[in-house]
Amino acid sequence: MRVLDVAAVAAWSAACVRSLDVLRPAINGINVYPVADSDTGSNLLHTLTGARDALTAALRDPSAGGDAVGGSSPLTGDAGVDAVSPLAGDAAPIAVSPLTGDAAQSAGSPPAGDTAAGGVSPLAGEAALRDVSPPPGDAVPSSGSPPPGDVVGDGGSPLAGDVAGDGVSQVGAAAALPRDEQSPSSGDAPAPPFSASSPPSGNTPATEAALVDVAAALAILARGAVAAARGNSGVIISQVVRGIAEWAATGGELDGAGLAAALGHADKVATGAVSRPVAGTMLTVLHSVAGAVRGDTRPLADVAETVAATAAAALEETPKQLPALAKAGVVDAGGRGLVAVLDALAGVVTGKNTAPEHELEVAVSAPVAEPAPYAWEVMYLLDGVHEAQLPALRKELSGFGDSVTVAGDGSGSHAVHVHCADIGAAIEAGLDLGRPRRIRVEPLLTPTPIEPGGGLDRSVVAVVRGGGLAELLRAEGVAVLAVPDGETPGVEDMIGLFNEAAGRHVTVLPGSIDLTAAADTAAGHAMAGDRDVVVIPCASPVQVLAALAVHDGDRRANDDVVAMAEAAAATRRGELRIADEESLTWVGRAQSGDVIGLVDDEVVLIEPAPASETNLVAAAMGVLNRMLTLGGELVTVLGGADAPPGVAAELAEQLRLEHPEVELTSYASGQADAVLLMGVE
Incomplete structure (x- = not known):
């Protein structure tokens, strides 16, 4: 495959859903950060299922998606939708089966040679269309001699896994399959985790139209992901798709160099949507991938394989970057989901049908009584808000709790996400700026204490200024919030630091008087849950080092806190x-x-x-x-x-x-x- 086309995008979305459907229980089982609520796998699956379904509906009926993914059908190389704008409601599929050789002119198709062009960016909801349908009466290539770019298969169809029936193209049949027929959970024989797309299309007459259509398809996929996004991980993965779609909308081919550039843009978009990125999460995995292929000009298959291999390697490093993961002995759940998505992409590009195995190191524990919720996950779609107002919205939401994400879909709507104790305040923040809709509130369970090997249930964290000092403390295994000079950390920053720590007892060592005040404010916040957060007052970083020097994990928690407080005060x-x-x-x-x-x-x-x-x-x-x-x-x-x-x-x-x-x-x-x-x- 030389470039990604619509068939490849459709195959990728379906492969993501199949893979995450299988991995969902395992990913849920290693979900310990930022909240151990065992739903990351479910959230990723729900988000990408919504994206796949949006694209499938658009491929079946282009007018349903708001974007034209037709004209010359990039899925088969032959005309699949006539040149009348689907936005006007006049488009009708041409009853041509590239597999049977029969041809019938659609009642709604224009005379041969006429064209209709939208000329609008596919991210804006329209796409340029071209009429490359065969003239009435012309023969359509049979399934035995497909032109370059056609998808022809047997019962192992890479997109559907079924043989297309008479009068229906194979790829069209795949797009029209009900959800339960495309998912291994339906009870039928499971489809392979990955699907190969059409053979390399080369420079076919439909290449230019296909470039327009793949951008439109990705735009629909992104909007479907944003609309269906659940949880922090779902919002972030929707922004990965959106970043790729935005790059494709510039008109470049998604060949090897194009994919590398698109992933670089996706890294910026996804990171920009998160109020406080944390090392050791799916954003870290994405950033490693973007850096590894930056400027890469190799063929698409080589770049895709590098992307998957780099993501897997970065996933293995996450426990070293996030103490909560290290003490639980697992990799990051969101990162594992992203690896599955990138593995699916590599599988589609290379045609490999076997999903790589990645070690999760998850231990199955006996069921325990479900704890009471200590806070809430609030999500809604926000319309009518200006981009200039988003920083103020993020700042206001950060005062209510943590895991703040405000992510756009590229067409004016934004997915808002926050973990907080005050549901009404989070919704009112959106009401002040725009029109919230599809509001969803779910309880957050008290974070499950993560015990390190020794069975201890406490951690020490620090809040300091100065990059060198922060690295010094991290080298000692301390979770650190490095505060830029002249700034004061907010509640979200502090709650995020508490969440990075393992255990129910958290001792905070702040490096100045103002940092001590910020830590005290967060320690009493409802989002701290039932953690026992103790702040040891420090007026200087030298007192932080003195307290840390006497820290002894083998002492009782209260005795250890007293010893550290005395050491800091005596310095x-x-x-x-x-x-x-x-x-x-x-x-x-x-x-x-x-x-x-x-x-x-x-x-x-x-x-x-x-x-x-x-x-x-x-x-x-x-x-x-x-x-x-x-x-x-x-x-x-x-x-x-x-x-x-x-x-x-x-x-x-x-x-x-x-x-x-x-x-x-x-x-x-x-x-x-x-x-x-x-x-x-």
Whole structure:
């Protein structure tokens, strides 16, 4: 197959449904993040079933989908729908069977040679049509000699699995099959998980029309997915389809290079729909795929196989990126669903009928009593909202809870999703901006505690500023919320951090006074469920490190919290800042550019500008000497983003000379508000 055509898109959508129908119980079983409600597989299946059904209806009756996927039928290479615009309601199928060779002119078909063109983007709901139907009386190729681009098969039809009857094209029969005949759950012999599409179409006379039609087909598929989307995973997968459809609407072929570019655009669209992307989820898998094939110009089959292989490899890495998955011993459920979708695409392109096996590492546990709901999943479609209003809507919804997603379908409607405790507030947020419809509310069960190997039921998380410090803490196995400089995390950010942690008891280590306040607000929020969230007050990142140093998972939870709180409180803190304007302090007047030394937020010295390496070391020693007058055994120094590269080594040498009894540990933390942060324990 050289390019994806409508037949391939239809086959892909059907293969996705078949695969997810089989995998649904397993994917539900590993659903532990963001909420362990065991519905990710069901949500993905419902979303893509809606997408498939929308496309199937449009292929059976183009006017039903709002888009023309006809003209020259890209499914067979022969005329399947006449050139009258289906939007006008005059289109009628031509009773031509490419499999039998019989031809009959439709009563509604125009004279041979006439054309009708829509000229409107297929994402807008219309598509350009061309009349390439054979003139009245012309012979139509029989099933024994199909022209390039025709689909001819036996009972193993890649699209339907059944032999088409007299007077009906094989592909048309596949599109017309009822849902229960296309799903292995119907009780019939299951169809293969993947379906090969038509042979490579090459440069057939219908190529240009097929390019228009594949974009229209993908647009219908995307709208069907958005309309049927359920759950966070369903909304995200609908945006993957939408991203591919948007790229196809630009007019490019979906060959190898086109598929690579389309997946790159899908990555941007899906990520942009999520308020707070989290590493280790299906978005991470998608991002890995987009990066692996960026700029790839190989044939379609090679690119599709790389896509599937990269997705599988990225899925295996998800437990290393998300602590909740690691402690449960499973891969991400949404990521597993995305891998199934991309495996289905590769199967259609390459013609391979065997679904690859991927390890889920899911343990089946005995049934337990269903807990009471602690919050609600609210979803609705929102019409009439302007794109400029979406950031404000996301921000407002983020104040109610987490898992906020606002995803468009490309034609003005948006799927809104949020986990929250206040159903009315979530719906009213949509009412203020547009017209909500198809409102759906489902209870969220209290997150099931995930016990690591030792049977412990608690986790430690941190909220800090500075990329270097965040990476340092992650290396110690701590779930971290890295807050950009100058920003304060919202409720959704904090609840998302709690959800990343395993266990019912969560200890939070915030790296500043304002971060402590944000953590306190979220700890008492209804979306925290019945988790026992304890915030240890910290005024500096050095206190976070001190608390983490005494953390002992083998202690009782309460004893461990007390030990960490005492260690944080006992750590004296100092810092060096650069004055950005003239100011009056307790120790004199500071000029712009001077180095200001502080101990526990009190100014204790001023080192005149410039803030050279020598002056910074002198100021740091002045601060440390004051702090060490009360004793101390361990000094921790965190270098900020503006700290000269050699200041840590020079400070270590000077401290060794003046205080040989003291141990020094230094790290590059990357914080922007201070040149150096110092702690004495």
